[in-house]
Every structure is written in structure tokens, then in C-alpha cells.
Amino acid sequence: MSKPLVVMLGGSGFVGRHLAPKLTAAGYRVRVPSRAPERAREVACVPGVEVVACKVHDPDALTPVLEGAQVAVNLVGILNERGRDGSGFRAAHVTLTASLIEACRRQHVPRLLQMSALNAGRGQSHYLRTRGEAEALVRQSGLRWSIFQPSVIFGRGDGLFQRFAALLRMTPVLPLACPGARFAPVYVGDVARAFVAALGTREHEGQTFELYGDRIMSLREIVEYTARQLGLRRLILPLPDPLARIQAAACDWIPGKPFSTDNYLSLQLDSVGGIDGLHRLGVSKTAVDAVVPQLLGRGTRQRLLDRNRQVR
Ligand SMILES: NC(=O)c1ccc[n+]([C@@H]2O[C@H](COP(=O)([O-])OP(=O)(O)OC[C@H]3O[C@@H](n4cnc5c(N)ncnc54)[C@H](OP(=O)(O)O)[C@@H]3O)[C@@H](O)[C@H]2O)c1
Numbered sequence: 001m002s003k004p005l006v007v008m009l010g011g012s013g014f015v016g017r018h019l020a021p022k023l024t025a026a027g028y029r030v031r032v033p034s035r036a037p038e039r040a041r042e043v044a045c046v047p048g049v050e051v052v053a054c055k056v057h058d059p060d061a062l063t064p065v066l067e068g069a070q071v072a073v074n075l076v077g078i079l080n081e082r083g084r085d086g087s088g089f090r091a092a093h094v095t096l097t098a099s100l101i102e103a104c105r106r107q108h109v110p111r112l113l114q115m116s117a118l119n120a121g122r123g124q125s126h127y128l129r130t131r132g133e134a135e136a137l138v139r140q141s142g143l144r145w146s147i148f149q150p151s152v153i154f155g156r157g158d159g160l161f162q163r164f165a166a167l168l169r170m171t172p173v174l175p176l177a178c179p180g181a182r183f184a185p186v187y188v189g190d191v192a193r194a195f196v197a198a199l200g201t202r203e204h205e206g207q208t209f210e211l212y213g214d215r216i217m218s219l220r221e222i223v224e225y226t227a228r229q230l231g232l233r234r235l236i237l238p239l240p241d242p243l244a245r246i247q248a249a250a251c252d253w254i255p256g257k258p259f260s261t262d263n264y265l266s267l268q269l270d271s272v273g274g275i276d277g278l279h280r281l282g283v284s285k286t287a288v289d290a291v292v293p294q295l296l297g298r299g300t301r302q303r304l305l306d307r308n309r310q311v312r
Pocket residue numbers: 009010011012013014015016033034035036037039040056074075076077078079092115116117118150151152153154159
């Protein structure tokens with residue numbers, strides 16, 4: 001009998017690269033539809049994973065990719081959009097989720113794991129609002145769903161410690177907006193184990209799981225911790241709120257948006273969670289200290305390899 005097939009939308013990204021080997025080790029085949037398969041080289045190298053080119057925003061292109069699947073995983077998400085009116089967030093989070101649900105129905109795919117975020121549906125940001133709208137679609141889908149709401153995720157290839165590490169290496173002074181915003185960083189390996197665990201039993205269906213680590217850190221603590229691990233002495237300048245707003249508004253106009261008004265609005269809510277989804281799924285937590293020092297302290301050669309792997 002052939003192995004059950006998981007189709008993982010957004011599987012070429014940071015989380016997908018860690019989840020794919022866990023799924024294949026658990027006995028699944030994995031198909032990753034990608035808008036740009038040449039950028040999905042790392043996940044394509046995992047035995048048991050196939051990457052297929054797909055214009056994922058076209059429902060007619062998405063449907064055939066789901067053929068033969070028992071599970072759909074939706075990992076697509078964006079932190080910033082090109083414009084500022086929310087339509088980019090809506091397309092990536094809401095419309096794409098609706099298309100995926102429709103494709104699952106057409107192909108009789110019964111099970112959907114939806115990645116979301118802590119605070120989905122709350123606050124003023126387009127990011128969190130559209131996350132909430134997508135969750136509502138999933139809950140009404142009639143599929144056997146589970147929703148995951150992580151805090152910020154850390155691990156090899158993350159956009160947190162490794163992103164700040166890159167910034168800190170470049171500059172002696174770092175102005176920091178929203179320094180008091182609080183997170184409970186969760187390890188990407190634990191997030192991947194949570195997804196696999198959710199597939200293990202029907203009791204996890206129709207459930208929402210908050211995924212967070214055991215240590216609450218403010219943004220300022222995260223940056224200071226990163227600098228310490230790198231052995232760098234840096235001046236971190238916490239920006240008062242009016243200046244943070246101005247910085248965000250200015251960054252709205254920088255290509256690639258390193259920061260944005262929408263990010264600023266998301267950061268007004270602490271991302272710490274309250275009902276321990278990892279515990280409910282039987283996944284023990286990996287501490288920041290168990291991973292990050294090694295991650296940031298890795299030798300120059302490994303850093304070079306990592307950087308080359310990320311070149312797009
Ligand atoms: N990383 C975190 O700290 C964190 C925290 C909370 C929630 N999350 C959520 O977890 C999920 C996975 O996170 P991640 O860090 O792995 O994400 P990621 O690496 O930034 O992106 C995942 C993949 O999504 C696809 N994608 C990106 N923008 C898209 C768009 N506009 N339309 C269609 N596809 C698009 C890309 O695949 P292709 O280019 O191959 O098509 C990309 O490889 C996301 O939903 C994210 O919002 C992440």
C-alpha cells in the first residue's frame with residue numbers, strides 16, 4: 001500500500017523545511033506546490049518530498065495538485081504586503097485559504113492543518129485580522145481541521161535571532177521599535193512535532209493549538225540576548241512610541257519593508273499565549289538556550305553555507 005500523501009502549501013519556507021522530514025519520518029509522502037520551485041531546493045532534497053510548480057493563487061491550478069492527498073497543510077503567510085490597504089494580506093491569507101478549502105472539497109481531501117498565529121483576529125493589523133478571517137473559513141469548511149497559533153518561531157533559518165544577528169553584525173547602534181513587546185519563542189522542531197502529533201489521533205480534530213515556548217522575552221531582551229551570544233557590544237536604543245510609529249511609517253516606503261505600520265500594529269499585542277497547545281499534543285518544549293547559542297555561534301564556514309542557501 002502506498003504511503004498517505006500530505007500536500008504542504010508554503011512548504012518551501014522556514015517551517016516547511018523543518019516539517020517535511022518529520023512528516024516523511026512519520027510515514028507520509030509530501031508534495032510541495034511552489035510558485036518558484038527553484039527556490040525550494042532545500043525541501044526538495046528531503047527523500048520522500050516532491051516539489052511541483054504551481055500558481056497557487058489560481059484555484060484551477062491548485063486543485064490538481066491535491067489529487068490523491070489525505071491531508072492538506074497550509075503554511076502560507078506573509079508579514080508584509082506590497083501596498084498598504086490589506087489586499088495583499090487578504091489574498092495570501094484569506095483568498096488562498098478559501099481556494100485551498102475548495103480544492104480539498106473537489107479532491108475529497110478530508111483533513112486540513114492550518115497555520116495561523118497567536119492573536120489571530122485581534123487588534124488593528126491587517127496581518128492579524130486576515131489570519132482571523134482565514135481561521136473562520138477553516139472552522140466552517142466542513143473538513144476535519146486543526147489550527148495552530150504559534151508565537152514567534154526560532155531555529156535554523158529563522159527570521160528572529162538570525163535576523164537580529166545579521167543586523168547586529170552590521171551596526172554598532174540599533175534603534176528598536178516596540179522594545180517592550182513580549183513573545184514566547186517556540187522552537188521550529190517543536191512546531192513540526194505538533195503538526196505530526198495532530199495527525200496521530202482524531203481527538204485533535206476541530207481543535208486550535210497555541211504554540212509557545214517556556215520563556216517570555218521582550219523584543220529588547222531578544223536583541224540583547226542575540227548580541228550576547230555573538231559576543232558583540234552594541235547600543236540598543238529603545239524608541240519611544242511616537243518615534244516607533246514614525247519609523248514604521250517611513251519603512252512602509254522602503255522596498256522589501258524591513259518594518260511597517262502593520263508590523264507596528266501587530267506588536268501592540270503580546271504574543272505569549274495562555275493555553276499550552278504543545279502540552280496538549282504531548283510535545284515537550286525545547287528551550288531557547290538549548291538551540292540559539294549553538295545556532296549563532298556556528299563557525300564562519302557554516303554561516304557562509306547558510307547564507308548561500310538563502311540566496312534567492
Ligand atoms: N516564522 C515565524 O516566526 C512564524 C510565527 C507565527 C506564524 N508563522 C506562520 O507560519 C507559516 C510558515 O512560516 P514560515 O516562516 O515558514 O514562512 P515563510 O518561510 O516566510 O514562507 C512560507 C512559504 O509561503 C509561500 N508564500 C510566501 N508568500 C506567498 C504569497 N504571497 N502567496 C503564496 N505563497 C506565498 C512561499 O512558498 P513559494 O515561494 O515556494 O511559493 C514560502 O516559502 C506562515 O503562515 C507564517 O505566517 C510563522
